[in-house]
Amino acid sequence: MFKHLPLLWANLGRKKLRTGLTLASIVVAFLLFGLMQTLRVALTGSPEMAGVDRLITIHKVAIINPIPLAYLSRVRALPGVKYATSQAWFGGIYQEDKNQLAALAVDVPSFFLVYNDYTLPPDQKKAFEQDRTAMIVGSAVAERFKWKIGDTVPIRSNIWTKKDGSNVWPMKIAGIYTATTGDNQSIYFHQEYLDESRTIGKNTFHMIIERLEDRNRSAEIARNIDALFANSSTETKTATESAFIQGFANQMGNIGALITGVAAAVFFTMLLVTANTMGQSIRERLNEIGVMKTLGYSNFIVSSLVIGEALLVTTLGAAIGLGLAALTSLGMAKGLAQFFPVLGMPATTYAVGAVLVVVLGGLAAAQPSMQAARLKIVDALRKV
Amino acid sequence: MAGSAMTQISAITSMNLRNISERLTSSVVALVGIAGVVMVLIGVLSISAGFRAVLTLSGARDVAIVLRSGATDEMGSGLTLEQTKIIADAKNIARDAQGSIASPELYVIVDIPLKRTVTPANVPLRGVGPQAPQLRQNFHIVEGRNFTPGTFEIIAGRGASQQFAGLTVGNKLRWGTTDWTVVGIFEDRGSVAESEVWTDVTVLQGAYNRGTTFQSMRVKLTSPEAYRAFEDALTTDPRLNVRMFTEREYYEKQSRLLIALVSTIGTVIAVLMGLGAVFAALNTMYSAVSTRTREIATLRALGFGAAPVVVSVLTEALLIGLVGGVLGALISYFAFNGVRASTMNFSTFSQITFAFQVTPTVLVLGLVYALILGFVGGLLPSLRAARLPITTGLREL
Numbered sequence: 001m002f003k004h005l006p007l008l009w010a011n012l013g014r015k016k017l018r019t020g021l022t023l024a025s026i027v028v029a030f031l032l033f034g035l036m037q038t039l040r041v042a043l044t045g046s047p048e049m050a051g052v053d054r055l056i057t058i059h060k061v062a063i064i065n066p067i068p069l070a071y072l073s074r075v076r077a078l079p080g081v082k083y084a085t086s087q088a089w090f091g092g093i094y095q096e097d098k099n100q101l102a103a104l105a106v107d108v109p110s111f112f113l114v115y116n117d118y119t120l121p122p123d124q125k126k127a128f129e130q131d132r133t134a135m136i137v138g139s140a141v142a143e144r145f146k147w148k149i150g151d152t153v154p155i156r157s158n159i160w161t162k163k164d165g166s167n168v169w170p171m172k173i174a175g176i177y178t179a180t181t182g183d184n185q186s187i188y189f190h191q192e193y194l195d196e197s198r199t200i201g202k203n204t205f206h207m208i209i210e211r212l213e214d215r216n217r218s219a220e221i222a223r224n225i226d227a228l229f230a231n232s233s234t235e236t237k238t239a240t241e242s243a244f245i246q247g248f249a250n251q252m253g254n255i256g257a258l259i260t261g262v263a264a265a266v267f268f269t270m271l272l273v274t275a276n277t278m279g280q281s282i283r284e285r286l287n288e289i290g291v292m293k294t295l296g297y298s299n300f301i302v303s304s305l306v307i308g309e310a311l312l313v314t315t316l317g318a319a320i321g322l323g324l325a326a327l328t329s330l331g332m333a334k335g336l337a338q339f340f341p342v343l344g345m346p347a348t349t350y351a352v353g354a355v356l357v358v359v360l361g362g363l364a365a366a367q368p369s370m371q372a373a374r375l376k377i378v379d380a381l382r383k384v
Numbered sequence: 385m386a387g388s389a390m391t392q393i394s395a396i397t398s399m400n401l402r403n404i405s406e407r408l409t410s411s412v413v414a415l416v417g418i419a420g421v422v423m424v425l426i427g428v429l430s431i432s433a434g435f436r437a438v439l440t441l442s443g444a445r446d447v448a449i450v451l452r453s454g455a456t457d458e459m460g461s462g463l464t465l466e467q468t469k470i471i472a473d474a475k476n477i478a479r480d481a482q483g484s485i486a487s488p489e490l491y492v493i494v495d496i497p498l499k500r501t502v503t504p505a506n507v508p509l510r511g512v513g514p515q516a517p518q519l520r521q522n523f524h525i526v527e528g529r530n531f532t533p534g535t536f537e538i539i540a541g542r543g544a545s546q547q548f549a550g551l552t553v554g555n556k557l558r559w560g561t562t563d564w565t566v567v568g569i570f571e572d573r574g575s576v577a578e579s580e581v582w583t584d585v586t587v588l589q590g591a592y593n594r595g596t597t598f599q600s601m602r603v604k605l606t607s608p609e610a611y612r613a614f615e616d617a618l619t620t621d622p623r624l625n626v627r628m629f630t631e632r633e634y635y636e637k638q639s640r641l642l643i644a645l646v647s648t649i650g651t652v653i654a655v656l657m658g659l660g661a662v663f664a665a666l667n668t669m670y671s672a673v674s675t676r677t678r679e680i681a682t683l684r685a686l687g688f689g690a691a692p693v694v695v696s697v698l699t700e701a702l703l704i705g706l707v708g709g710v711l712g713a714l715i716s717y718f719a720f721n722g723v724r725a726s727t728m729n730f731s732t733f734s735q736i737t738f739a740f741q742v743t744p745t746v747l748v749l750g751l752v753y754a755l756i757l758g759f760v761g762g763l764l765p766s767l768r769a770a771r772l773p774i775t776t777g778l779r780e781l
Contacts, residue, residue: 017670018667018670018671021663021666021667021670022663022667024659024663025660025663025664025667028656028657028659028660028663029660031656032653032656032657032660035652035653035656036653039649060495060560061494061495061559061560062492062493062494062495062506063493063495063506064459064492064493065492065560065592091460093456097456156454157454157460158454158455158456158457158459158460159459159460161452161454161462165625166454167454233560233561234560235560237495237504246503247503247504248728250498250500250501250503250505251498251503251505251506251727251728251735252727252728262424262427262653262657265420265423265424266420266657266660268416268420269413269416269417269420269660269661269664270660272412272413272416272417272664273413273417273660273663273664273667276409276410276413276667276668277667279409280410280671
């Protein structure tokens with residue numbers, strides 16, 4: 001097959017303009033495809049963001065309703081729960097209203113037991129644990145505001161008020177963490193620091209995050225946790241972290257379906273374009289195909305050559321398009337870091353892209369290749 | 385001469401259009417491509433139009449929202465009963481028989497499943513004062529009745545009742561230890577309020593252990609011009625620690641991010657898809673020209689000028705653009721217009737419902753874009769046709 005590659009290549013070069021235009025449309029199609037995958041993951045969250053063995057417990061009525069402190073120890077005592085930690089919303093703002101941050105007041109001693117995929121140098125971790133006013137910040141936040149370890153920065157809450165009437169908690173940056181889940185956008189600090197000065201809500205938080213001994217039992221343990229507090233004044237709702245992210249994503253609206261619709265429309269068009277050009281170039285070459293058949297090329301080889309030509313164009317186009325999409329996503333990730341925690345083209349895009357190349361090239365070449373295979377030599381040579 | 389040029393143009397153009405059926409496949413390809421682009425463009429524009437409509441409808445210039453200083457939205461704000469009374473007494477507030485037109489409010493969210501996915505969504509539950517309906521421009525109950533103050537009754541906005549499960553008149557919902565009964569559905573010209581569920585603010589205070597505190601205060605001013613004086617009076621009052629926005633400002637601020645996001649993404653998609661469609665159109669028109677090389681050369685030899693040839697090719701391309709555009713516009717109008725959807729409003733962490741709006745402006749934009757695509761697709765091929773040397777053209781197969 002490979003010995004025919006130069007021939008395929010030469011055929012593509014025959015009408016450079018047409019090949020160029022077809023290639024360009026395919027590049028655009030795959031560029032759009034890559035960008036849309038990136039967008040879909042950015043908007044709906046990727047399951048990769050979730051820790052596989054973590055559960056999240058929130059107040060049954062709504063995620064903003066408080067859960068009493070005592071719940072934490074009751075959850076910890078439950079069989080199957082390895083570690084549990086708590087988080088409270090803080091709603092951070094740095095300097096200006098537009099600089100919104102995800103700041104969370106956490107139970108520091110148990111934080112890293114549950115979030116064992118969050119890495120922080122040991123000395124920074126120690127500094128964080130020992131200083132009540134310390135916080136750790138995600139690498140993306142640190143980069144966004146050019147913060148350095150040791151800085152003390154004012155973080156304003158748009159939820160809580162201090163007893164002195166202000167909303168600003170000065171916090172010292174003890175460390176900069178990186179999380180393999182991609183959540184490098186958050187700030188974590190001591191719940192005690194929040195509790196000692198906030199006017200209301202003391203000794204409550206909004207979420208309990210559990211790490212399990214056996215992830216296969218997550219459904220059962222989630223039920224057990226909620227059963228602990230059933231019929232109390234604060235009932236809870238527990239779900240896996242990925243279900244939680246998915247549920248949140250559903251709230252964005254029907255983004256996935258919308259994006260798939262657009263991508264399908266683009267692909268349908270590109271299919272038409274490629275099929276049309278393939279058809280044209282085969283029609284123009286009937287004569288030549290007749291000569292090849294006279295020289296002993298089999299029907300199979302002739303039609304394979306046509307399919308090969310289509311696949312070559314689509315592969316080239318897909319490679320360039322996805323390459324461009326990957327580069328663009330990188331650029332976008334920097335610009336949109338504050339909106340989307342993870343922005344990058346998901347790895348599955350390449351696999352799906354490869355399938356699409358075969359489908360697109362195959363379908364586009366279907367009719368012309370049949371035409372080439374069925375062609376009778378006499379008919380072909382008779383044509384002028 | 386001008387007359388003969390016109391005759392030439394119309395002769396060649398009509399001849400082209402009459403035998404367009406010979407190039408049907410590739411013309412249809414270009415046409416479908418352009419129709420697809422127009423559909424996507426109109427779809428995206430109708431989302432922003434619908435979203436913007438909700439927020440502009442909602443934002444009156446003579447209604448002010450008072451928050452605790454430092455708060456960016458209702459959710460994070462807090463006001464005491466005493467503060468709300470001071471605010472209600474301020475000058476510049478419109479008054480009727482019941483006193484100041486003002487409503488101290490609580491804004492919380494409750495989990496109600498989305499009908500579409502059956503996964504929970506953060507639906508805003510707003511506790512309102514008795515004057516709240518006067519603060520919305522066109523509030524009216526369309527089904528059932530208003531809630532009775534002091535009872536666990538709720539009314540749902542029309543958008544909310546369409547998007548979220550269980551918000552129908554007569555249905556009971558359990559949040560926490562309380563059963564709430566839906567007693568009515570209300571409309572307010574499709575404003576943000578229609579995404580919300582409402583109840584009596586004092587009942588909500590009790591159910592949420594908020595004592596006598598509120599989160600925000602909505603007041604009707606005597607006129608939009610009174611806002612400055614109202615703001616000055618309140619922000620300099622030593623008993624208060626508040627900030628405020630006109631309702632319009634408030635919703636504009638909240639929607640800026642979302643609208644920017646939708647428009648940016650939409651524009652990028654439309655431009656890229658447009659690029660793809662131009663390539664398809666170029667391909668079509670180039671091959672249309674190349675299959676007609678001999679014909680064009682013959683015409684030129686007979687004395688037809690270059691301009692009529694250019695015009696004929698351009699007309700064909702524009703026609704493809706126009707038909708594609710109209711097709712795309714028609715399909716998207718029937719597919720999208722009025723479709724209701726909901727999304728997350730990040731600034732309050734809660735759901736907002738809106739309807740796609742395929743407005744005349746949006747349709748015109750779509751058509752113009754289609755014509756531009758057709759024009760660009762036809763321009764270069766038409767120039768090539770005109771520049772074709774007659775002798776080589778005649779020699780071609």
